[in-house]
Amino acid sequence: MNRLVLKFVASTLAASSLLATPAAAEQKALADNLRIVIGSTSTGGDTYQVSAIVAEALSKKLGINAKVDPVGPTAALQAISKSADGSTVMLFHDQSYVGNLYGVRGFPDIFKEYKIGPTVAINPGDAFLVPAKSPYKNMEDVIQAAGHDKRIRVAIQPGGVSALGYTALKNAVEVRFPGKEGNVVPVNTGSQADKNQLLFDGNADLINGSVQANEQYTRLPADDQKAMRFVWITARQQTLQQADPEGLGQTSREQLLNYATPAVSVTLDGKKNFAFDKEFFFIYNADIKPEAVAAIDKALADIYAEGAIQGTLKKSFFIPNFMPAKDAQTYLKDKADETRKLIDKIK
Numbered sequence: 001m002n003r004l005v006l007k008f009v010a011s012t013l014a015a016s017s018l019l020a021t022p023a024a025a026e027q028k029a030l031a032d033n034l035r036i037v038i039g040s041t042s043t044g045g046d047t048y049q050v051s052a053i054v055a056e057a058l059s060k061k062l063g064i065n066a067k068v069d070p071v072g073p074t075a076a077l078q079a080i081s082k083s084a085d086g087s088t089v090m091l092f093h094d095q096s097y098v099g100n101l102y103g104v105r106g107f108p109d110i111f112k113e114y115k116i117g118p119t120v121a122i123n124p125g126d127a128f129l130v131p132a133k134s135p136y137k138n139m140e141d142v143i144q145a146a147g148h149d150k151r152i153r154v155a156i157q158p159g160g161v162s163a164l165g166y167t168a169l170k171n172a173v174e175v176r177f178p179g180k181e182g183n184v185v186p187v188n189t190g191s192q193a194d195k196n197q198l199l200f201d202g203n204a205d206l207i208n209g210s211v212q213a214n215e216q217y218t219r220l221p222a223d224d225q226k227a228m229r230f231v232w233i234t235a236r237q238q239t240l241q242q243a244d245p246e247g248l249g250q251t252s253r254e255q256l257l258n259y260a261t262p263a264v265s266v267t268l269d270g271k272k273n274f275a276f277d278k279e280f281f282f283i284y285n286a287d288i289k290p291e292a293v294a295a296i297d298k299a300l301a302d303i304y305a306e307g308a309i310q311g312t313l314k315k316s317f318f319i320p321n322f323m324p325a326k327d328a329q330t331y332l333k334d335k336a337d338e339t340r341k342l343i344d345k346i347k
Helices: 004-031 048-061 073-081 095-101 137-146 161-176 192-200 209-219 253-257 290-306 308-315 325-346
Strands: 033-038 065-072 088-093 114-123 126-133 152-156 184-188 208-211 228-233 277-287 319-323
Touching: 004 290, 033 048, 033 073, 033 095, 033 319, 048 065, 048 073, 048 114, 048 184, 048 277, 048 290, 048 308, 073 095, 073 114, 088 095, 088 208, 095 161, 095 325, 114 192, 114 290, 126 209, 137 152, 137 161, 137 308, 152 161, 152 192, 152 209, 161 184, 161 208, 161 325, 184 209, 192 208, 192 209, 208 209, 209 228, 277 290, 277 319, 277 325, 290 308, 290 319, 290 325, 319 325
Parallel strands: 033 065, 033 088, 152 184, 152 208
Antiparallel strands: 088 277, 114 277, 114 319, 126 208, 126 228
C-alpha cells in the first residue's frame, strides 16, 4: 500500500514538473530584477510613460521586478552593450536609428551593433505648433511663406524625431518652390520646455511638440503669450484614427485628425504626403540569449492578448502596437531605409 502511495506521489510530482517547465524556463531566462534603460533622462516624457506601463505589465506577468531607468540614449546603449545575459534591456523610439542617419555623435547603427526587440506602442501625438497670434493659420501658409522668401524658424531637437518633421517641411518647400528651401531654418535646442520658451519669446515661428505636452497651451486665451495652435500632426491618419475618440484634454480625436494627412499636405514628391509614426521598441545586446528574447516576446504576446494594457496605453494617448522581435527587426530596418532617403535628399 505504501509503495502504491509513493508511486502515485512520484508520478504526480513528475507530471507537475512537466507542466511547470515552460513557466519555469521563461522565468529563468530573465533576471529577477530586469533593468529597462530608456533613451530619455525625463520621467515626464512619453518614453518614460510607455516604458513604465510596459515594465509594470511584465513585472506582473513574469513575477519579476522590472524597473525603468531614465539614463539617456548614449548611456542606455552603453548599458546594454555590457549585458549579454539580458538583465539590462533598452526601450526607446525611432530616434535610436534616426540619430545615426543624421550623423549625431553617440548614435551607432543599431541594426548592426545591437539586436532589435519587439515593438510595444506608437505615440501618434508628434506635432508642430505656432503661436496663437501667428499669421500662419496652417501648414500651407507656412510653405507658401517660405516659398515667397519669408524666413521660417523651426525649433527642433537636432537628430531627433522632431528633426524629421523639419526635414520633411524643408523638402516640401524644395519640391514646390525649388531653390527656396533655404528659407526654412532650424533653431536647434533640447527639451520641450526650451522649444516652448522660444515660441513664447518670439524666437521661433514653428516648434515641434506633442499632443501630450502642448495641448494645454492650445486651450489658453488667444491673447495669452503662451497660447499656441496646432498646425500639423505627423502621424499617419490610420494610426491617429485608433486613438481614443475623446482625444486628450479638450481636443477630440476628430479635431486632431484635421491636422494630419490628408487634411494637411506636406508633400514628399508632389504626389505623396509625409507621415511618420513615432514607434517604441526594445533594443538588446547583440549577443543576448535567445531564451531571453523568446521570454519577453511570449510575455508581451500574452499581455497584449489579455487586453488590459491597451486601455492603459490609450488613456495616455498611445496606440498599442505589439510586434515580436523577429518581425520588428525587418519592419524597423525597412522604415529606417525609407527615412534615410528623405534625410539624404535634404542633406
